[in-house]
Amino acid sequence: ADDVARALKDPVYDTEPWNSISTEGFRNRIEGWGIHRVRNVGNHNRVHQWVGGPMAGAASPEDPVFWLHHSFIDLLWDRWRKAHPKAAYLPGRKPASPGRDRDYVFGLDDPMPPWNVTPRKLLDHSKIYRYA
Numbered sequence: 001a002d003d004v005a006r007a008l009k010d011p012v013y014d015t016e017p018w019n020s021i022s023t024e025g026f027r028n029r030i031e032g033w034g035i036h037r038v039r040n041v042g043n044h045n046r047v048h049q050w051v052g053g054p055m056a057g058a059a060s061p062e063d064p065v066f067w068l069h070h071s072f073i074d075l076l077w078d079r080w081r082k083a084h085p086k087a088a089y090l091p092g093r094k095p096a097s098p099g100r101d102r103d104y105v106f107g108l109d110d111p112m113p114p115w116n117v118t119p120r121k122l123l124d125h126s127k128i129y130r131y132a
């Protein structure tokens with residue numbers, strides 16, 4: 001609960017270097033990469049490991065828990081957006097040298113595989129669904 005509260009309080013979506021070693025920002029606090037290594041916080045990634053089995057690997061969507069877990073992460077995204085309505089998605093543009101994880105760093109209008117949808121088109125889901 002403390003890890004989630006800390007992530008929801010972070011007013012910045014993401015920070016340089018925009019990847020798994022970023023130690024500040026909502027994205028990586030929820031994701032749990034660099035933050036986990038620095039301060040023993042996990043959120044999204046640790047749940048995959050705690051559940052184990054298929055959830056711990058690339059077959060995780062085969063586990064029904066995956067969908068519950070990712071629905072919860074989506075709920076946290078919604079709560080963060082409501083708590084910080086003026087916060088921008090970052091990075092606004094793909095960095096010139098995105099470094100490690102470069103295949104997973106997308107600017108606001110960069111098409112993302114496999115469907116080539118941009119982050120901008122996914123920021124606001126309120127016209128499709130909303131949380132009570």
Ligand SMILES: [Cu+2]
Pocket residue numbers: 044048070
């Ligand atoms: Cu996941």
